Amino acid sequence: MGQGGTEADSLSRILPDIINNPPRPFLDPDFMASEPSAGMVFSGGRLDRLSEERDEQTLTKAIHDEAARFIAIDAGHVLLTRTGDDTADCLFSYDGLTALNPRFDRAVLLGTGPDGPRLAVPVALSRDSLDETKFDLAKPLGAMDFRTVARKGVLTAEAYGDLCYGAALLAWHATARFCARCGGQTVMKQAGAKRQCVACERDHFPRTDAVVIMLIADKDRCLLGRSHHFPPGMYSALAGFIEPGETMEMAVRRETFEESGIRVGEVRYHSTQPWPFPHTLMIGCMGEALESDIHRDEGELDDCRWFTRDEVLAILKGDGPVDGEGEPEFFFPPAMAIANRLVTAWAEGEV
């Protein structure tokens, strides 16, 4: 848990080892197969972060390492190269980025894989190339926003994990340029693993915001709501930030009560999903509804209602009720979202 980092062995640890002795894997896909968290998009990262074995020269050495590969990010979009009809790659070599205005001075080291150092770097793409309507996977090169990338499933699980990590880390660095305590300027340290204030020398570490997202249900019905900004017809699990002085279970009960007026009994942990919007940890829970009468917080929710298991199963299958134009009346977030996993797990009786 210590966040110091000894300079002593760092140079001998970082780059030579990356190439000559690939780090021993500590995340074995086998035993994770049945783990709900491991099935989430963005949870496939397998890099050795070596956060404690970094010094002032680590970043420069990593950037200029022949084996280094970069994830190039601009304004919530990631740069992709086409590798097949429905597949893409988000890794670029140093030379492969030179045409794209890479900001190597703002690059961060994510860690090392068997193939060498992996970094994330901000690039400045033309606004034109960030226009979704213009994006075409048939083109050899293009930019795609994170949500679309996650929905299309064009990357490998590991690439999604590294993209989430890089996107969250770059987003944090971009908004942590000053010391919140004294107002002084901060500079990147440990190849991006932290920042430090040049005035008061306070260390600042990447922020991750813990959010509880909960499927509240009784025997036959689950509670779903829609925020004012949701597309028409979309319903999802209730969610909210864990506040100071709360346990996970307390946050589930408070948020559910504030938004729907429903009191919650037993709460069970289901899974977590890292979420790069901008740097969130979604903590998925199942909760037992203690009552039926909904008192919606109109400031928070556009609607909040009960769905029976049969309704949910039909909607998941695309057989739900339709409106006058034959459009589905209800739908849930896409499979990439933990909300979808919670709803599906409940409907299928997994939990």
Added chain:
Amino acid sequence: MGQGGTEADSLSRILPDIINNPPRPFLDPDFMASEPSAGMVFSGGRLDRLSEERDEQTLTKAIHDEAARFIAIDAGHVLLTRTGDDTADCLFSYDGLTALNPRFDRAVLLGTGPDGPRLAVPVALSRDSLDETKFDLAKPLGAMDFRTVARKGVLTAEAYGDLCYGAALLAWHATARFCARCGGQTVMKQAGAKRQCVACERDHFPRTDAVVIMLIADKDRCLLGRSHHFPPGMYSALAGFIEPGETMEMAVRRETFEESGIRVGEVRYHSTQPWPFPHTLMIGCMGEALESDIHRDEGELDDCRWFTRDEVLAILKGDGPVDGEGEPEFFFPPAMAIANRLVTAWAEGEV
């Protein structure tokens, strides 16, 4: 999850209601009795935070409400009044604080209970009164550091919860006085529920750092370590911050592998504990050890070893091995700490 807050009904919601219509309780102690998280010190908070129903006048009205009660905090210490031989109270009235240099301009509203608004306020006590060696519960009034308060068990579960919440919130405000994005000054909003930059108007919300703390074990032994700063003989569960792009389970496996070289298989959630040092969420897990040979990170840990179930049970009972002076060779963190709960739960076969 929205963090706007409508001014419309706020004045009609906040203070009048607090006094005339106590908020409907949504945390029922009954169904929480068996919940590991609910048994933790600092997890007993029951206030209605009403974070969304606060406006510019809420704080002033709350401070001057006759029924308002304040938790007075200075430099990691809380002010206490004696209520019995082994019991104390941490709530003060506005008048009760005037002699203690209260900084009402920095007070934060925690929420409302059946008895009215509850706030936390920084005070400036004499260094003398912060000297532990001078503290004496027999005195009618005194200051005690948070850890000692938690260890002594002198407060009610609810008071511990409110203290943790107030301490974490004040600690965050004290270190969030400038905008980390633009360097501008920030000001408190929503009676302390957020801060806002006067220059770029960015909202800043209280930060909670998610830490995984895990008891890694095989059938008969558990893995415990000691940081360099631990008192001699103390061993605890390994722990570390959840980093961007990680699930809870991944963080457990990475931290355990980095610190001990042990790979972890199945990971199960056990409980969470809010922890006011300064604003942390401890996420307690049980993890399955996949191997036996420890490769300790010497920068992180002073020692790391296996303890058999019998050794753990003996140490918990105070019947562990002793050194030459008859002092216990090993001990674990006090019962107030989630680490103690994890070790005890494993040793007693609860999980």
